[in-house]
Amino acid sequence: MSRIATCFAHLKQQNKKALIPFFTAGDPTPSKTVPLMHAMVTAGADIIELGVPFSDPMADGPTIQRSSERALENHVGLKDILGMVQQFRQDNKTTPVVLMGYANPIEAMGYEKFAQQAQAAGVDGVLTVDYPPEECTDFLECLAQHNLDPIFLLAPTTVDARIAAVARAARGFVYYVSLKGVTGSANLDLRAVQTRLSELRRHIQLPIGVGFGIRDGAMAKAMAEFSDAVVIGSRIVQEIENASPETVVARVETLVKSIRTAMDS
Amino acid sequence: MQVYDLPDPRGYFGPYGGVFVAETLMQALEELKLAYEHYRFDPEFQAEFTYDLKHYVGRASPVYYAKRWSEQLGGARIYLKREDLNHTGAHKINNTIGQALLAKRMGKKRVIAETGAGQHGVASATVAARMGMECVVYMGSEDVKRQSPNVFRMKMLGATVVPVESGSKTLKDALNEAMRDWVTNVDSTFYIIGTVAGPHPYPMMVRDFQSVIGHEALAQMPALTGRQPDAIIACVGGGSNAMGIFYPYLGLQDVRLIGVEAAGLGLASGKHAAPLNAGTPGVLHGNRTYLMQDENGQIIETHSISAGLDYPGVGPEHAWLKDSGRAEYVAVTDQEALEAFHDLCRFEGIIPALESSHALAHAAKIAPTMHRDQILLVNLSGRGDKDINTVAALSGITL
Ligand SMILES: Cc1ncc(COP(=O)(O)O)c(C=O)c1O
Numbered sequence: 001m002s003r004i005a006t007c008f009a010h011l012k013q014q015n016k017k018a019l020i021p022f023f024t025a026g027d028p029t030p031s032k033t034v035p036l037m038h039a040m041v042t043a044g045a046d047i048i049e050l051g052v053p054f055s056d057p058m059a060d061g062p063t064i065q066r067s068s069e070r071a072l073e074n075h076v077g078l079k080d081i082l083g084m085v086q087q088f089r090q091d092n093k094t095t096p097v098v099l100m101g102y103a104n105p106i107e108a109m110g111y112e113k114f115a116q117q118a119q120a121a122g123v124d125g126v127l128t129v130d131y132p133p134e135e136c137t138d139f140l141e142c143l144a145q146h147n148l149d150p151i152f153l154l155a156p157t158t159v160d161a162r163i164a165a166v167a168r169a170a171r172g173f174v175y176y177v178s179l180k181g182v183t184g185s186a187n188l189d190l191r192a193v194q195t196r197l198s199e200l201r202r203h204i205q206l207p208i209g210v211g212f213g214i215r216d217g218a219m220a221k222a223m224a225e226f227s228d229a230v231v232i233g234s235r236i237v238q239e240i241e242n243a244s245p246e247t248v249v250a251r252v253e254t255l256v257k258s259i260r261t262a263m264d265s
Numbered sequence: 266m267q268v269y270d271l272p273d274p275r276g277y278f279g280p281y282g283g284v285f286v287a288e289t290l291m292q293a294l295e296e297l298k299l300a301y302e303h304y305r306f307d308p309e310f311q312a313e314f315t316y317d318l319k320h321y322v323g324r325a326s327p328v329y330y331a332k333r334w335s336e337q338l339g340g341a342r343i344y345l346k347r348e349d350l351n352h353t354g355a356h357k358i359n360n361t362i363g364q365a366l367l368a369k370r371m372g373k374k375r376v377i378a379e380t381g382a383g384q385h386g387v388a389s390a391t392v393a394a395r396m397g398m399e400c401v402v403y404m405g406s407e408d409v410k411r412q413s414p415n416v417f418r419m420k421m422l423g424a425t426v427v428p429v430e431s432g433s434k435t436l437k438d439a440l441n442e443a444m445r446d447w448v449t450n451v452d453s454t455f456y457i458i459g460t461v462a463g464p465h466p467y468p469m470m471v472r473d474f475q476s477v478i479g480h481e482a483l484a485q486m487p488a489l490t491g492r493q494p495d496a497i498i499a500c501v502g503g504g505s506n507a508m509g510i511f512y513p514y515l516g517l518q519d520v521r522l523i524g525v526e527a528a529g530l531g532l533a534s535g536k537h538a539a540p541l542n543a544g545t546p547g548v549l550h551g552n553r554t555y556l557m558q559d560e561n562g563q564i565i566e567t568h569s570i571s572a573g574l575d576y577p578g579v580g581p582e583h584a585w586l587k588d589s590g591r592a593e594y595v596a597v598t599d600q601e602a603l604e605a606f607h608d609l610c611r612f613e614g615i616i617p618a619l620e621s622s623h624a625l626a627h628a629a630k631i632a633p634t635m636h637r638d639q640i641l642l643v644n645l646s647g648r649g650d651k652d653i654n655t656v657a658a659l660s661g662i663t664l
Contacts, residue, residue: 058287069431102548105563180452
């Protein structure tokens with residue numbers, strides 16, 4: 001069983017929901033990435049979503065855009081990030097790591113080379129924002145050969161026919177984008193998400209995570225009532241942005257812990 | 266001969282094109298595709314489009330023999346397709362009329378656009394004013410500075426101009442920001458993309474709307490010169506004016522099609538905007554095409570004297586025409602474009618856009634190597650009034 005499947009099975013036994021923090025690799029500096037990952041696990045993260053910075057993050061709001069820019073100023077590329085995951089794996093063999101980013105850095109590396117090196121590094125899943133399933137058949141084959149789970153997004157605008165198609169291509173879990181907008185938006189409608197998730201469950205057997213616009217423990221707890229996982233991105237990136245290099249790891253750990261506590265209460 | 270019927274139903278021109286967008290936009294693009302497929306061959310839609318092009322834009326645009334300039338250069342005779350004479354001063358209006366008619370039929374009350382030189386922004390603001398739609402234009406803050414006359418025009422036309430401060434603060438960043446707006450307001454908003462790039466169906470749709478340029482030329486050239494030209498030359502930013510004039514000529518194998526990219530400070534300097542000459546394939550802004558990128562797949566900053574060519578990608582159909590060999594792509598430096606700009610002013614009394622000056626500069630390069638009986642047709646995609654600040658500054662003059 002894959003690390004992601006094992007993780008969700010384990011949580012189910014404990015009657016808990018997954019907490020998935022997101023941050024951009026290389027932000028604030030490359031040397032903080034692995035310590036931040038470990039700190040998140042210590043604080044109660046179940047899966048880590050590691051952002052791969054891109055020069056043109058079209059689906060991201062200002063907070064994650066700025067984190068991408070900081071990471072790129074530090075010259076962090078996909079290859080470096082695979083190295084960071086490998087380093088993380090030396091001390092952590094169980095927490096799944098999902099890479100989240102855009103298609104072009106993967107295109108530049110080449111599908112086969114990427115999939116092979118990601119597997120070797122200990123990556124578990126790959127979410128590529130601008131690869132809808134229709135456009136990445138060859139890539140999906142490479143991922144499958146290397147036991148990497150393709151994570152796909154579903155949106156408020158996704159129609160039934162597409163939900164089924166996405167469900168067929170997806171492995172690991174499915175990521176429901178809780179609002180129409182970019183990451184970090186603030187117009188989240190809890191009831192609408194709840195209704196939508198019950199519709200999605202008719203087509204989807206995999207666990208469903210919810211993300212975009214979840215900013216605190218209370219919101220995370222509310223979402224966890226009807227989803228299998230909660231993804232928190234911009235709020236964590238904001239904490240990284242506001243911290244100094246000395247305090248960043250501790251501050252992120254405190255934040256993740258407070259969200260975990262709220263979710264489990 | 267094989268019939269050219271690209272893109273395929275999934276929006277591909279060979280390996281280029283496609284729909285590489287976040288899930289939230291997939292349904293909006295599907296709806297747009299269906300709407301366009303319906304109206305593309307709808308006689309009433311086409312009649313309204315043709316009527317507007319004639320009575321509002323002022324089409325057909327003339328073809329003009331640049332006799333004095335041709336004789337000065339010696340060699341081939343140079344003809345100019347005068348898109349600069351269109352209402353609002355460039356070819357961009359052909360496309361915005363078409364997309365606005367579609368937006369109206371789709372019941373959208375708000376349009377957004379990205380712009381580099383400001384010509385597409387002005388053309389979008391113009392059609393929005395005419396149809397009583399709200400219009401928001403995203404423009405890199407760098408371009409807001411260098412194309413200030415167009416910023417003022419957009420505001421007079423009632424549009425909101427949003428300066429974009431992220432990334433390189435030019436056209437590509439304006440496009441990113443427009444995409445973010447669209448994701449957020451997808452139900453109410455129609456995104457008018459200004460060139461033959463973006464996800465399917467945009468490259469096809471914009472090409473179709475712009476192909477009025479080539480269709481007119483097909484009839485005008487024989488009437489004027491007794492035959493079709495030996496070569497057609499057009500500048501390539503995203504590639505819409507070039508696709509517009511090339512497309513109807515694709516089947517005429519004897520007519521060379523030459524696209525001119527911006528070589529900026531020179532291809533060797535790295536400071537240019539010439540992905541077809543010096544880039545590699547990748548995925549950006551919804552399609553697979555040639556891009557200017559580094560070894561990590563990050564898009565690199567471009568440079569061109571002309572804001573409208575300052576873009577790291579290019580429409581996927583041009584990528585295909587390059588690979589298939591049907592069209593050739595060359596590049597012209599800032600300096601060469603400026604010389605052509607001044608020459609056209611002095612010899613023909615026409616102030617060309619800096620974008621179009623790139624096509625003119627290539628004509629000036631090859632005309633002397635050709636015979637007097639040979640004919641070049643240059644797409645003069647726009648007029649240069651918007652560029653007077655840039656040109657004045659380069660001559661050390663403050664207006
Ligand atoms: C006059 C003019 N020509 C050309 C272009 C470049 O666009 P395209 O390559 O789509 O024709 C622009 C873009 O702003 C323009 O204003």
